[in-house]
Amino acid sequence: MEPLEEKPVIYTMENKPIVTCAGDQALFTSLYNPLALQLPREPMEWRRSYGRAPKMIHLEANFVQFKEDLLPKEGNRALLTFPFLHIYWTDCCDTEAYKASVKEDMLRWQSLLRLHGSLDWLIVVVESDSKKKNKTNILPRTSIMDKIRSDFCNKQSDRCVVLSDPLKESSRAQESWSSFLTKLRTLLLMSFTKNLGKFEDDMRTLREKRTEPGWSFCEYFMVQEELAFVFEMLQQFEDALVQYDELDALFTQYVLNFGAGDGANWLGSFCAPVRSWNGLVLRRPIDMEKREQIQGGQVSLLDLRSYLFSRQCTLLVFLQRPWEVTQRALQLLHNCVQELHLLEVSVLQGALDCWVFLSCLEVLQRIEGCCDRAQLEANCSHTVGLWAYSSEKLKSLGSLCGLMSENRPDSEDLNRTVDLLAGLGIERPETASSLQSPYKKLKEALSSVEAFEKHYLDLTHAAMEMYRAIGRMRSARLVGKSLAEFYMRKGDSRRAEGFLQDALSSYVSEGWSLPITHTRKQVAECHKLLNQTEDYLQTSALLAGDANLTDKEREHFCQEILTYASHMSDSQAKKVVLSMSAFAQLRQLQFSPAAAVVHVGAALQLELRLHSLMPVAVRLEQLAAGVHFSLEKGGARGGAGGGAQCRAGTVRFPQESPAGAQPRPRPPALELHEMHDRSPSDRTLNSAGVVCKNVHLLLRRRGSSASLDPPGHVGVAVDDGAQLLKTSEVVLSPGNNSIIFTAPSREPGTYTLRQLCATVGQVQFVLPHIYPIVQYEVYSQEPQLTIEPLADNLLAGFPQRVKFTIVTGHYSIKKGDALQLSNRDAMPILQSSTCSAYILSSTGERVGEGVLSVQSSEKVTSISLPLAPPYHTIQFQLEALCHIPPTPPRPETQRLTNGELQHWAKTRKRADSGIAAIDHKISVDCPWSIYSTLIVLTFHIPFKSKHSLLSVGKRKYIQVCVQNVSEMKFHLVEQSLAEREGTLLELQSLNAKTQQLVHSKQSLFYVWEVKWVKDLPLCLQCVFSISFSPAATEGSSYKPYRYEFQLENVSTLYSMRAEIMPAPEAQDCHTGALCVLEVCITRLAELCEAEKEDTGLTESDGLYTAKLLYEVVDNSSNWAVCGKSSGLVSMAVAASTTHSVQMEVMPLFAGNLPFPNIKLFKYLPHYATPVLQTDTDSCLEKDSVSLLDDQTADTASIRSRGSVHSLGGGEQVRGPPLPRLEPFGAGQVFNASRGRQVLVLPGKDDHVLEVNVT
DSSP states (O other), X not given: OOOOOOOOOSSTTOOOOEEEEEEOHHHHHHHHHHHHHHTTTSOEEEOOSTTOOOEEEOOOOEEEEOOGGGXXXXXXXXXXXXXXXXXXEEOOOOHHHIIIIIHHHHHHHHHHHHHTTXXXXXXXXXXXXXXXXXXXXXXXXXXXXXXXXXXXXXXXXXXXXXXXXXTSOSHHHHHHHHHHHHHHHHHHHHHHHHHHXXXXXXXXXXXXXXXXXXXXXXXXHHHHHHHHHHHHXXXXXXXXXXXXXXXXXXXXXXXXXXXXXOOOGGGGGGGSOXXXXXXXXXXXXXXXXXXXXHHHTOOOHHHHHHXXXXXXXXXXXXXXXXXXXXXXXXXXXXXHHHHHHHTTOOOOTTHHHHHHHHHHHHHHHHHHHHSOHHHHHHTHHHHHHHHHHHHHHHHHHHHHTTOSSSSOOOHHHHHHHHHHHHTTOSOOHHHHTOTTOHHHHHHHHTTOHHHHHHHHHHHHHHHHHHHHHTTOHHHHHHXXXXXXXXXXXXXXXXXXXXXXXXXXXXXXXXXXXXXXXXXXXXXXXXXXXXXXXXXXXXXXXXXXXXXXXXXXXXXXXXXXXXXXXXXXXXXXXXOEEEEGGGTEEEEEEEEESTTOEEETXXXXXEEEEEEEOSSSOEEEEEEEEEEEEESSOOSOTTSEESSOEEETTEEEOOOOOGGGOOOOOOOOOOOEEEEEEEOTTTOOEEEEEEEEXXXXXXXXXXXXXXXXXXXXXXXXXXXXXXXXXXXXXXXXXXXXXXXXXXXXXXXSEEEEEEEEEEEETTEEEEEOOOSSEEXXXXXXXXXXXXXXXXXXXXETTSOEEEEEEEEOTTOOBOTTOEEEEEETTSOOEEOOSSOEEEEEOTXXXXXXXXXXXXXXXXXXXXXXXXXXXSSOEEEEEEEEOOOOOSSOOOOEEEEOTTSOEEEEOSEEEOTTTOOEEEEEEEEEEOTTOSSEEEEEEEEEOSEEEEEEEEEETTEEEEEEEEEEOSSSOEEEEEEEEEESSOOSEEEEEOOOOSEEEEOTTOEEEEEEEEEESSOOOSEEEEEEEEEEEETTSTTOOOEEEXXXXXXXXXXXXXXXXXXXXXXXXXXXXXXXXXXXXXXXXXXXXXXXXXXXXXXTEEEETTEEEEEEEEEEEOTTSXXXXXXXXXXXXXXXXXXXXXXXXXXXXXXXXXXXXXXXXXXXXXXXXXXXXXXXXXXXXHHHHTGGGGXXXXXXXXXXXXXXXXXXXXXXXXXXXXXXXXXXXXXXOTTTEEETTTTOXXXXXXXXXXXXXXXXXX
């Protein structure tokens, strides 16, 4: 049977798996159409070996008549002609017919299959109802099937199937037909998988033998391509592409090994000279001509690469990945050039350029054929590389064939062109009808100069436009630079300059040193041809200082500048202003003096350090620095502002990049972190690596569209009207040079260096801006007087040295000039027999010395001054003495910010140390001013004193504490205490030492016992005096120190004594047990006249009584007072009157516990009337006041209402009258039990023992 006529395919080797059909051919012909149509409808899951992912495929088959020639021969590896399944068709229903002919035919068919090792077969028995009706002796179909199965399918019963009425539309027929198709797909896929796996194993075995002698890459190529054809036949284009990629990688590795010295023998066939360079062929799915060359082992390197890439291109187009074709094509073209070089293949000069040019256009036209215009414009980033590469190769061909020179090609160029066109051969049939085929374009471009220029410009401009469209400005400028070289060779320098400037600006902005130098030489050539003198001189200056050039080249460009400067010396010639950055670099500037601050008329020198970039010494007619003058004072008195590195008067300038290139910004530091990949199951380490966290910053693309102005256009010229620092006839040698200027200082103000200009003939090299900002200051100072202490604090009481500093400023101290000091607060300036004054210059150097004359009167001190010129300093020291006041002075008032008056003492205390200070104001009249200068000196009192009255019964003691609050040590002697009134009192000193040393922050205590004959006065006015002298000064005189104070209520009126006793049935006090506290109050003094005026006393028949309130308080929480803790007692005011009270207390801890505190107050009745009428409720609430008349009344409720704390204040009381409590003076009540303790034993039932140790 002949296969049915199929639709035309898009390539010549479309194949399907072959299935042979034996038996009844007419029967199969009737079933062919539905079988071929329905077989690929349902997909099948194809599971492959080696763990490869399963895929769903649609199986098709090419059904052919069974012939013995179709069976595979031994050693044949072809899969495309391999029959994967053999089917025997029969519709025999008669037993006699089966035995007579069908069985024998089946036996012959089976024997042929077994002979050729074909084990994939299927017997199909077609059952028809029409035959059953025609033949009555037909056995049941089961008997025929059983017979066939017993004869042929004993062990493979599934190899025989029954197809019931396949052409009918009954459900039974459809079910039978569907089952048959499923069986056919399964058997076909099983056979396909088995045979394909065996083929892959054989292919791997062949590949593993590649190191053996005699192994041929071309033979292996045909085998693996057969596998690729099978995948393509199954429409598995990705797997087919993998096969070609593996072949590509294998061949590339062998070529690289050959270049490294490890070459294979079969590579020798690829080293033959290249005879044809007609480019890639991508319009044919399979280039049969080149495939036959590969099969015969006679293929060249370019033909192999061309065929391999054409197959990859076809599969990529099927996969709808056309843009990957362009990427691979660009890599292929570059790699082929390198491989020919590695294999040392002989190639005619220019042949590779032709092959690359044709290949680029072929790829571009192939992509244009499968994509529309919108897709091409949107994805021009993938094709622009081929456009640029093709223009580059066409330019190379034009240069080789003499098409780029100003003259026409000569005979040698024409012969070379003919040889190159001969290697192209004849044009391919598939492109013969196209007017824009690569073959025609190349042939036309090499035919004439005009045609070449047209094609080259079209390609170049197209590449540039695409690069600009996708934002690759660097690449666009690189193509433009190539175009500029074309224009240069054509003699069109004006067009070339624009492209060269664009490329140069890109290189300068990115800091590419060598491309800058090369491009700048081309720009200089353009400028010279176009007579652009200024631009040419500026570019020559940059090239003369370029270290990438040889010394000879640098000297040539330097001489160009010097020649122009010497020849154009007449005054009518135009001055050319160039940038100094190309001529010399300002490295350092140093001021002398270093502070860069001088007074008017002083000398200031500036030393400039210039680094000359010229290769030879250059004589400068003048070197000038422009100075801007400002009346405002400069903010930085160190000589530089705006971030200048000023150190010891030196300003360092950042070093510029050579050749005018902008320095590349310093990239950020790498942020590297470890990366570990561990197994999720057992946490074992699978891999480790390093990851960069800030790769987005390191690989960030800088904007390439930013352009720079061409060098040489200096927008700022030297201002002739500005002040200039000039020096003439300076020779700048290559390297560092030092030039010294004298700065002007005629007027006060700030001088800023703005420009630097070097003049060589009619050429001026200008540095338009000096950055960082460099300034120096010229000042005119008013005379100033300062008086400051030599120590941190001035101490009152003994002489202290103060320093006088006079800055003369613009004033000149003349003979007879003196300072007049007025002491408002009696702070004398002590005269000294030898007092010298030192005269210092403005730089701080001592230039003279003079003797002072100090004359003092009661209110004025006159100090004569030595002679001193302007802008000098006079320094001298004098002693001042501040007397310590005996008592703190009266407070002076000061108004606060809120308008209230606040009272301050004249002596104030520092918050940090508590030391008292005295401010003294000095009014000074200076000879240079008609106004007085007010100066405040602060003196600190070195001592702080306090007093206290001590009592022991009726005996009295006075204690004075003296504390040294200064940082010095003092000797104290002759302490004394006296009463100011001179009463009949005796103050007996209890102090043994007469001289003591007191250190800083140390206190000394002095005690006197007070003895009297008659009654003690109510008030004592005491004066404490002592003499002190600094311990550090030997032999110094002692100075007095006085402290006055007053004591009131000195006499002891009452004595209190307390006793704590255990309960009557106990011998000792125990914790938790009640004890008895007995308080005994005794009157010690008789009633005096002053006491009779006390409002708290009541008189009855000449007998005075007083009401006292006692209160027991335990602040340490050792005792619990049970019951009342306070009460009132009424006692007669007479000596030895005693009153005792008892109360219950409970110790809370064991140990020696101190007695609770017992307080005694005066009880004073309140006679004031209420301020306003109170309501009835408040009167009832305050009714407990009547309980105060009872001596045993508890006063806790009174104290809770605040009556205990109303200590006789002058506040008006609202509501009913309340009593007042007034405390006794410090010496009026003597507590005889203060400091006593009582032993408390722990309780018997306590499990936790708490002991209080005091």
